[in-house]
Amino acid sequence: MANRAPTFALVTLGGVIVGFVIGWQLPAAMTADAAPTESAAADAPALPTLSLGERLRGEITSDSELNGKDGSRFERFSLPLEEGTLIEIELDGPLKGTLTLYDDHAQMLATSSDPAYYDASSASALRRRIDESGDYTLVVSGHDLHSYGPFTLTSREMELIESDTLAMPMQADGWLQGGADHYTFTIEESGLYQVEMRSSDVDAFLVLDGPNGYRREDDDSAGNLDARIADFLEPGEYRLTARTAYGEGNGLYTLELAPHAFADANALRNSGELRLDEPLQGWLSGDALVYQLELETRSAVTLEMLSDDFDSVLELQGNHVFASDDDGGEGLNARLYYPLEPGSYTVTARRHGTGGSGLFELRASAVEIDEMPGNDRLEVNHPISASLLPGGRSVYEFQIDRAGEYHLEMRSNDFDAYLELEGEGVFLSDDDGAGDLNARISTHLEPGAYRATARSYGGGDGGAYTLSLSSA
Template sequence: MAKSASTVTLAALGGVAVGLVVGWQLPNATTPPVVDDAVAEGNELPTLQLGERQRGEITSASELNGKDGSRFDRFLLPLEEGTLIEIELGGPLQGTLALYDAEQQLLASSSNVAYYDAPAAASLRRRIDADGDYLLVVSGHDLHSYGPFTLTSREMELITSDTLEMPSRADGWLQDGSDDYTLTIEESGLYQIEMRSSDVDAYLVLEGPNGYRREDDDSAGNLDARIADFLEPGEYRLTARSAYGQNSGLYTLELGPHELASGETLRNSGELAIDEPLHGWFSGESLNYEFTLESPAAVTIEMLSSDFDSYLELSGNNVHFSDDDGGEGLNARLYASLEAGSYQLTARSHGGHGSGLFELRASAIDIDDLPSNGQLEVDSPVQARLESGARDYYELVVESAGHYRLDLLSDDFDAYLELEGQGLFLSDDDGAGDLNARISTRLEPGTYRAIARSYSNSESGNYTLQLYRE
């Protein structure tokens, strides 16, 4: 059964004293002390009651950790099954915390990083699996760490439930496993589920009617998970876990309708009209659109999404183009000079992962209206500057058939070169070595267009464009 909560109730923490930092060096993480039988039995150890504040001090007379030379102190901590505890170490001592069970097994430890001036408070969290007396060990970071300390403890009270509502917000605790929830969708629509945590690498799995299954790792940014999808009515099973290993920690689930612009209609197929953007919903399956050009044109198509890494493929009339991140961030932007005719466009995510809302838009410029940066002649290199996001167009007039080589060279950006005309559509990224581009091919007499740009469509800098007959 999952344990979740719509609220987290925290007992008030006691104040933390700030004083002189002892042992200012940056040590390696302290090795937890070996727990002997006397420790396990709790003989003559002071007792720390959950919710109370306790003071102590690490001195040269404190017990010695033979592994690294640090000193430590011990406290008996009676705890009940199901209790979620947090213990914080404050005060001048630069130290760490470790919690052991009655079988002397290490259950949890703090991972405080020491700083020169103001060390952050060390703390640990743990959900208790069984009633009993536990051992809390306070250690210095290294053999130079001494000083007074303050222990404060609290119980984090989470409401237990294995059922979630839409919309809702719930706080849960993972402990070496996963939490399973039941979620009922009353009306079909666009929904979003997020799992956020500063303790674990969040991972979500959603399963539902008719074999529905979606999973996600990092779509919400950082190590947080997000599933955004169109859900039909029915009962779903939501699994919240860590992506790797058996990690423990606090997490928050947030469920609700997806934020979709008001009045937008989703289209997952059909015609993509020039200068008429449309919105669609990607759910793991490639989506197909088509468009028609009445005359030759330079076409730019963009797929924008904040939910997944978009990817575009364009085919038709013996051409094929694709793009992953040619736009801003993880958005796809595809540019191609196309002849008149019908074309097919495939919209999907990179690798087929993720799901969510996207915008698709296309624009076109008639070939005859394209700006010209001049004419490129054989053995007459052109030196120019490419502006960010720009494409420079050059006209080539081939008077006699032969084998020609076209180079785009730059020390400032990753060069990308395209050549079109007389039914020919060629492109190259790094064919000239390093990040320079080269197209080497046979050209028949006629007029061609060379297009100089950067691979990412966003870089700028100086370049040389040159044409040779081989």
């Protein structure tokens, strides 16, 4: 035991020595990610005061307080704030820096930059709703040990929605912090209406409850991480909840309530006959909508469903045919092509998934499929209009009686045409020789039997096309 006592005393003494050295090196320094301590506050001179609505200039220099963690420098300011105020503080100037706000209990409330990822554009502004009146501390710190320079602070109080009762129409800003915001509004006349929640700070989420058990939710229908509920609303009082998608995060958002751009509900058709070359508009808010299509002749039919409000899905059924499409059109629009026999068909319009509703346009067009010459024969100067099933190919035979220059051409507005020609020692192919994704083979042909193959480039598409053989 006598041998161990000096060792214990030495360790204790070493700890005292080390603590003394550290205290001597950084007597009054603090880190930007740690609030000022009571002892530091007692020893330090009074902080300069930043008043809300004021512009204040400063500078980070080698004389500024030192962050012992990473070597960066920082300046502190006192900021008196009132309960319920939503503040915005902006940092301008050459300094590459970050803003951090502490309450009067030395607790960090907000920072303008993620410590793991610095983004100069987002690090220049800090927003926070104040829960309790008091004197707060604002810290302006350099991003790293090389960050020095002058800066300007600009502070302001942001105007927010002052009431939980909204009007129709209106646009106003709100702030989410630790929960959801709840509002009410009244619909006087039945019609099409739209509610949007947009934010660059949070993933927006809307919930709308109304008369007769009405309830709608939406996350991302407005694009990016913004929310939109567009629907036909009956008269009555509605309850709107604005929150984040996963209940996390704080930030500014904008609410906009307005009649839908297409507000004439009487002009909508949500059932009935779908006529060729007569587009109709409908409103989808839940269940799929069903239309009837009548064909008198064998035709290659193209169906399209277009919407800016949701992801469209089309289904076609009848006469032993069932086909569907999700994104065959541009963007999230649906497009179906199918050669059909005369008869009655059902066209179903719906949305992909469970979210989203709104306006859509439904179109139907058809090209009659001509009777092919016997054995699918192609004649010189007698064009053929036909259709190609997705993934299929059509083969035509033709006879050349007189040697000369000939043009074999395939045109389509539905797919990228591709031609192959073989016979009498010739084998040629073409993709876009006729321009605009149309195919053309121009060559000298001797008398004899030939075969032309018509298909889509890549082999996966289908649609209507015209095939012609002409002499030069």
